[in-house]
Amino acid sequence: MNVGLTWRLLRGGGRRGMLGTWLTLGAVAVSTALLLFAVAVDFAFAARADRGAWRNPVAAGSRPAVAVEASRHDYVRGREITVVDLAALPGRSPEPPPGLSRFPAPGEVWLSPALADLADRLPAAELAARYPKRAGVLGDEALVHPDELIVLAGRAPDAPELTATRSSDWIVGSQPVKVATLAGEPTEDAEGYQVLALIASVLMVVPLLVFGGAAARLTVARRDQRLAALRLVGATPGQVVAMTVAEAVIVAFAGALAGAVAYALAVPLLSRVRIDGGPWFVADLWPHPLVMAGAVVAVPLLTGLSAVAGLRRVVVSPLGVAKRETPPGMRWVRLLALVAVLAAVPVVSRGDSAGLIAVVIGLAFLSINLVGPWVVGLIGRITAASARRPARLLAGRRLVDDPRSAWRTVSGVALTGFVAGFLGLLSPGTLVGTQDTGHLRVSAPAGRAATVAQEARDRLRHAGVAAAVTTRKDVVVIALKDATRITGDGARREAPDGPLLRAEPAALDRARTALTGLVPGRTPTTQADDEYFGGEILGDIAVGTVVVLSVSFLVAIASAGITAASSVLDRRQTYALLRLAGTPLEVLDRARRAETLIPLAVMGGGAILVGAFCGIPFMITDPNLSGLVTLVVCVAAGFAGVVGAGALSRPLLRSVTADPAPRPD
Incomplete structure (x- = not known):
């Protein structure tokens, strides 16, 4: 009976009621798709490590x-x-x-x-x-x-x-x-990539879980009003909880299936991202069927639990919900959780446990999410007290009345700010190498450098490669004569073997082939070859940073757009009544923007500082320009994304305020 009634209420909510349902479904779909990607990354690196272990x-x-x-x-x-x-x-x-x-x-x-x-x-x-x-x-x-x-x-x-x-x-x-x-056994490199993948997964998964939990609270005011009315006409607390769980699970299950399908369609494209030297096998990025099934089942269950967690007022005080009484304010003790986590970061950073580091970073995320609504409520009180215009006063009062809803709108960008602050300081600079490819060097057995050098001359002459062969202690140095000298910044640097040279790739590879087996088990290499691994690792970290921030931005922008539209639907009766009372639409729109941008500026900046504080103990180099650019781009893109996503709900605001007879569902 409860499920049947819930289904009828979902279908009978009207066009705007169904719009709220579609918003929830979309939020869950985005969360599920990105969650599958974040989890698949760990399995993908583990699969790579297992396949490469036979060479170690x-x-x-x-x-x-x-x-x-x-x-x-x-x-x-x-x-x-x-x-x-x-x-x-x-x-x-x-x-x-x-x-x-x-x-x-x-x-x-x-x-x-x-x-x-x-x-x-x-x-x-x-x-x-x-x-x-x-x-x-x-x-x-x-x-x-x-x-x-x-x-x-x-x-x-x-x-x-x-x-x-x-x-x-x-x-x-x-x-x-x-x-x-x-x-x-897996190489040290493979294990290092797995550690970085674990940290990246935490940086992606925690905002996704927060966004997924927020998805269950979309259009919460409309649902609470409806359930409170049912409660007042005789519905039991158990029936209210059952209907809430049924509604949340039905919508979330459809969204989870849609997200799984979207991820499956995106896997071929994701497999082209080059990390650790190359792209991916499609099978690596495809989670185990049990993981896929677990996500499709777990996401709706978590959504249902999140929905039930907000039912206390409906069950205990349905009359207060119906009368729209302002709930009691949150207490400052929430701040203690964040302080405790930040105090633990320098201590944990001294250890070598990647799992413990990932746990602390995850706790920092959750602490920001816990303290966020309290800070938003504080911002609202300050905004309302200092307001000189109607729009600012309306924004401040709204933040005070429902700081949790306002936090849901900006939480995505705030958590993205944490990621940017953390990664911005850790982003390595570009490896400034000599890029000398005109000198090949191979170490000779002790006392045999002259013999090896003469054999190298004979091989190169037979292959038609012009080169000067010299010895330096037990190292044979081959300088290709057709190589050109590196000018500019490189001209101020000298290689141990002489001026920096750049050889044509074909000539260099002919020389490598001619010298193959010159010293068994040893490869002639250039100075650029010696710097190959360092450059590859730095490049992979840069790619990983872009991937993590891209996922975070997708979450932030999707969260801002969906929750902004949901907020308009939740308050459509209030907006319509204010419009009938003579409030200009522009004032309502400015108030709506202000209640997003004001907490966004404070919480976004604060989250960046918290992320930077958590990243400082893990810095391996001094801060560099690329890290600062990452931070600036993050802030600019975050603000632009939220403003753009919020602007999409302006037509919806115009539509709900045009109703001459506003009434609840």
């Missing part, structure tokens, strides 16, 4: 070893190639690596699809000649991302590539290791 060998230890494995990095056209050397030990039959149906035989070379395609397109002397005896293509199970360049080379156990000592620098690769299994 773990010593067999006390277990019987079955193979020898090592890795190093090569380069082509400024891109990194991961080269894995693998050999089965005599008398052992190890399991094949991921992506292969059998263990590679000595001399066989398997390329990733992207590298095989590149080798077919480039001249053989620039790439394909480095990896002769190609046996096939690696499967996706061996790849971190679809565009990854990787080589799996089968070796004999006593091959120089697996017996010679390699560099101890982890950036260069790994030493030959006897392994009991090719399972390996």
Whole structure:
């Protein structure tokens, strides 16, 4: 009976009543779609780490070893190639690596699809000649991302590539290791990306949960009036709660399904975002079916709980709701929660637990959301006391009467301000490297630098590459003669090997190919190659910052637009009565804008400061211009988005004030 009555009330609410229902459905759909993305990011990075673990060998230890494995990095056209050397030990039959149906035989070379395609397109002397005896293509199970360049080379156990000592620098690769299994373990880089993904997820999920909870409170005044009337004519508290839950769950379930469909349609586009060297497999960004089902079920349940949480006045004092009495003001003790969290930030930042850091950041979010309505009420009292014009007085009184509703309108931008303040200080500057590509260097075994240098000259001469080969201690330096000197800012910097040079990519790759295997297990690299990983990480952090802020802005603008329209519907009787009493429409519109912009300026600025305070302990570099630009753009875009979203509800305000006989539902 309760569900049937609820359905009839939903359908019988009139055109504007249905508009409120559609607003709630839209808010839940946006929340669900972005929530699925925020959760999928963690699973996606975990999937990448698992697929790449086989290249990070773990010593067999006390277990019987079955193979020898090592890795190093090569380069082509400024891109990194991961080269894995693998050999089965005599008398052992190890399991094949991921992506292969059998263990590679000595001399066989398997390329990733992207590298095989590149080798077919480039001249053989620039790439394909480095990896002769190609046996096939690696499967996706061996790849971190679809565009990854990787080589799996089968070796004999006593091959120089697996017996010679390699560099101890982890950036260069790994030493030959006897392994009991090719399972390996995630690399430090992969674990670092997972930590950053966890923090990014918290920065996205918490505003989404707040927005999702606010979705249940859209058009709350209209619903409370209706339920209070039912309560006064004899409905029991249980019936009121049941109808509220039914209404919220029905609408939220439809919105959650719509959000899940929207996310599914967006996955192919999201998979093109390049992080950690390349785009994503679509399957990585597709949550597990249980996660998808959990979101579609959990979002409506949370929405229902949020709706029930606001029913206390309807159940306890339905006459007060019907008479529109102002509820008691909130107490300042809410501020203590925020102070406690901020006091804990410097302490927690000294630890290494990413989970604990994420929890504290999440608590800071929730504390801002808790203290927000109290601050809005305080702003309202100050605004009303200092008002000199009718619009400002109306705005101040509205903020005092219902600070929670006003906070819902600006909470999205306020929480986005926290994200911008936190990330703005953490955004790294651009890596200022030498970008020297005209010098190739390779370390030679002790006492053999002259011999290696002479072999390098012979190889380059045979390949038709003009270069000057010199030695510096145990390092052989190859300076390409066709390279041009870097001028401008680079001219004031000198590389250890001489003036900074920029080589043509084709000439550089011909030299790399000619020098392949010059020193087994060691790759000739340029200074730009050595700076490759640092530049990639900084670029990924910048991309991640843009993604997190983009999600936050979508939440903020959607929240501002939907809640502004909902607020007009909630107060349509009040607006219509004021209009009939002679209040100009322009005054009502200015009051509506003021009750958004005034708390937005205060709470947005305060949230930015709180976010910056939380970000200071995690700074690894001094503040840079890009971080300040991020903050400025965030503030400008936030204000513009909220103003624009709020302006969309002006026609609705004109419509509700044109009713000559305003009445409740």
